Amino acid sequence: MAMLFENQHKPVLLAEAIKYLSPIRGVFVDATIGLGGHAEAILDRSENVELVGIDQDKQAIEIAKQRLKRFGDRVKIIHANFADIKLVLNRSGVEKVDGILADLGVSSLQLDDKERGFSFRFDAKLDMRMNPDAQTRTAADLLKTLSEEEIADIILRYGEEKFARQIAKKIVMYREAGKHIETTLELAKLVEEVIGGRRREKIHPATRTFQALRIAVNRELEVLEKFIFDAIDVLKNGGRFVVISFHSLEDRLVKTSFLRLSGKCMCPKNFPECVCGAKRLIEILTRKPVRPSEAEKKENPRSRSAKLRACLKRCEE
Numbered sequence: 001m002a003m004l005f006e007n008q009h010k011p012v013l014l015a016e017a018i019k020y021l022s023p024i025r026g027v028f029v030d031a032t033i034g035l036g037g038h039a040e041a042i043l044d045r046s047e048n049v050e051l052v053g054i055d056q057d058k059q060a061i062e063i064a065k066q067r068l069k070r071f072g073d074r075v076k077i078i079h080a081n082f083a084d085i086k087l088v089l090n091r092s093g094v095e096k097v098d099g100i101l102a103d104l105g106v107s108s109l110q111l112d113d114k115e116r117g118f119s120f121r122f123d124a125k126l127d128m129r130m131n132p133d134a135q136t137r138t139a140a141d142l143l144k145t146l147s148e149e150e151i152a153d154i155i156l157r158y159g160e161e162k163f164a165r166q167i168a169k170k171i172v173m174y175r176e177a178g179k180h181i182e183t184t185l186e187l188a189k190l191v192e193e194v195i196g197g198r199r200r201e202k203i204h205p206a207t208r209t210f211q212a213l214r215i216a217v218n219r220e221l222e223v224l225e226k227f228i229f230d231a232i233d234v235l236k237n238g239g240r241f242v243v244i245s246f247h248s249l250e251d252r253l254v255k256t257s258f259l260r261l262s263g264k265c266m267c268p269k270n271f272p273e274c275v276c277g278a279k280r281l282i283e284i285l286t287r288k289p290v291r292p293s294e295a296e297k298k299e300n301p302r303s304r305s306a307k308l309r310a311c312l313k314r315c316e317e
């Protein structure tokens with residue numbers, strides 16, 4: 001088991017996350033417990049810490065439970081979407097918490113699972129659902145049912161892909177020829193045909209399209225926005241919130257949500273007075289996002305795009 005954890009997942013920005021979370025005493029939430037790397041460090045930090053772990057991936061839950069067994073009843077692990085953090089805490093009889101951590105995105109377990117269709121490294125059904133129990137539409141379903149315009153919008157918005165329109169067009173042409181994109185390699189090949197040698201980036205031509213579909217299938221940005229505001233709501237005054245994100249769309253959402261929660265007026269500049277109801281609920285602890293050191297990036301390539309932002313709940317009573 002130990003080998004499995006070490007090889008599959010090195011917790012990203014671990015020391016930095018612990019520093020900002022400061023888990024010394026009280027109840028903490030790891031909203032993306034994954035394989036339990038960050039959670040283990042939180043629980044190890046102090047005996048006076050209890051942890052509620054959440055993940056929408058059942059497989060991750062099972063692994064985290066095994067890994068954190070030695071902490072006994074100091075830890076409770078629940079299969080849920082973090083958008084339901086209020087419900088989860090309510091059902092666990094917890095009212096307010098001292099700190100919340102979210103380490104977003106997919107785990108290496110999910111990426112390396114040949115069956116789940118997150119990666120074009122393996123041929124698999126184009127699925128990408130993080131929680132197959134709760135959601136019905138897979139990535140293949142989206143490509144089968146959405147219009148060309150809707151597909152293009154997803155690839156453009158969530159993948160920031162320049163060739164989104166051309167890719168969507170090709171997908172619909174494929175569909176009109178009576179074929180459906182059912183597998184990861186079928187999609188990767190099609191995107192490659194569209195982009196060909198036109199891009200000079202190091203990443204595989206299909207990377208952005210895969211990211212876009214994953215975000216759409218799991219409604220990642222809508223879910224994240226609800227979670228951020230609910231997380232601040234369930235924090236005690238003085239409680240800490242730490243978010244690690246892995247792509248610019250997530251980071252931008254965290255950044256603007258933090259700004260709004262810190263009381264910054266978000267009204268258009270030409271408004272004579274503030275109508276957005278800006279109210280100071282937090283103090284931002286990281287003016288700029290915290291990035292991994294060169295050493296960490298070298299040791300753990302997955303950390304390369306990570307950005308950590310942290311805040312402290314501080315309401316004006």
Ligand SMILES: C[S@@+](CC[C@H](N)C(=O)[O-])C[C@H]1O[C@@H](n2cnc3c(N)ncnc32)[C@H](O)[C@@H]1O
Pocket residue numbers: 009010011012031032033034035036037038039054055056057060080081082083103104105106107108130223
């Ligand atoms: C990067 S991994 C977390 C790794 C973990 N910090 C560790 O040290 O092992 C991200 C995890 O978040 C979970 N996840 C992503 N979005 C979620 C959501 N909306 N609700 C609950 N879990 C989510 C994924 O299933 C995945 O297991």
Ligand SMILES: [Zn+2]
Pocket residue numbers: 264265266267273274275276277278
């Ligand atoms: Zn305003």
